[in-house]
Amino acid sequence: MSGYMSGILSILAINIIFAYGIFLAVATGQLNLGGAGFQAVGAYAAAYLTATFGLSVPLTLLFGVVLAGLVGVAIAFPILRTKGVYLVLATFAFAEVITGAILNSEELGGAMGISVPAYVDWYVPVIMAVCVIGFVFYVMSTRFGLAMRAIHDDEQVSDLMGVSIRGVKVVAFGIGAALAGLSGGLYAVSYSYVEVQSFNALLSIYVLLYVLLGGTQTAWGPLVGATFFTILPEVLRDALPALKTAVVGLFGDADNVAPPDESWRFVILGLMTILMMVIRPEGLVTRTMVENLQFWKKGATSARREVTEG
């Protein structure tokens, strides 16, 4: 496989795992804008342990997962007292604290970053991503998953039904943090280098967008969202210059066209985001859509909807 393709597969797998980490929080009604912070915890745990103690990759990944999960649970308690936009800001602030701490730590390389004396091929993150997808689909099929979705819809009624709101929220947030940590660990060993600048606010925003635009009602959402938004810039990378050449070519000067600026990809990404929010505010994949697809697969007819209204 070409280096380009394997690189894309790695980052796709990492983004998918990352998106599922954020999804578990969001599906429980907690907008987590601290994704980069949790990913940084996992990435730096893996990088530091490999570089300093020479631990094997599986061990460092495990450490990253557990550490990020513990950090997630630890901050879940105070953070979950906040709601709505305050919760978003609190998670965001958390990520800033983490990256700020790393930036000021000589032990962790500060602004220089750490080079990681380990390397995994593209299939490692891909296999992990497949496991994570399976895991999250399982979680969403359990009563715990039902409680998560119920809390997302109506906390007070869920409480009166006997759901432990705090328990479910903390566990979902914690598992999500652990998955984000896993994605960070995989990032460290796939790129053999970590620097704190890559775990910036924009990354937290992007991964939250993957989840929100993919849809938070089913476990399909983050998969579709992360895939779409990882592949799209790559497609645009080829399509944009071609488009510009064609447009300029119309005016007869096709030979000396400068390739379009990188930032154009993000402009288009932003436009797509706005468009999707207008057209499908509940995300690309909704529950009804999955249901209709399954229904259609089973070949049943629309007779089911014969509801007589009184």
Add this chain to the structure above:
Amino acid sequence: MSAAPLLSLNNVSKSFGGLQVISDVSFEVPAGVRMALIGPNGAGKTTIFNLISGVYIPDTGTVTFDGTDITSMPSRRRVGRGLARSFQNIRLMPHLSVVENIMLGQQSRASGLIDMTLPLGAGSRWRRDAEELLAHMGLGTFPGEVAATLPYGIRKKIEVVRALAASPKLLMLDEPAAGLNPAETANLRDFLKTISDTGTTILIVEHDMGLVRSLCDHAVVLNFGKKIYDGSTRHVQENPLVLEAYLGSRHAKDHDAEVHREATDA
């Protein structure tokens, strides 16, 4: 009314800000009965439900359920004790299917680690239970449907079934017939009688006096947060205080006179 009551409110009061919404209300719900809690709009009926289910804690007074003082018990634990309720404004989870809403109603019976982590797929006994309950209540046609898409009358009924899924000792229903047509209301009445026949105690808030009288023997009437009547549903509409509460004092006297005239005519 033999043994100890299933539920009792003792001198319960509640105010919001400066507004006294419930003033010194006491009443008892004996086990096994169907009882109505009625009163004009804003009388405090829903607030009483909220005080019983733990959404609010009384300022003063106590709530006792099944022999235990539950006044300050966390709301989440009360359903496990056998106290389930429906809501005046339908509060089904819009993104959950009908059967998932019912399975949520089972939560108090299934909150152990194993029940929480086993899948609720086709083979699950909880799903089977929920589907059976739905079928039994005549709602077997739409278990997979997302709740938000269903007609009002159906959702209203699902609310009742969801509360029932907790297998409660006391089922509290807040205006279950509001917005239903006469046929649906009659249907609901039969349905509630069936539930009651299995031993479930029912406390119902309802404005439809026809339903109240055909369903309940006993009623508590509230007005401006005070209890003004506690007795048989048969005579409730002859009570001057109740008439006054519903019709205003002048009308009450007219009505009184009318009743009197009818009585002398007969």
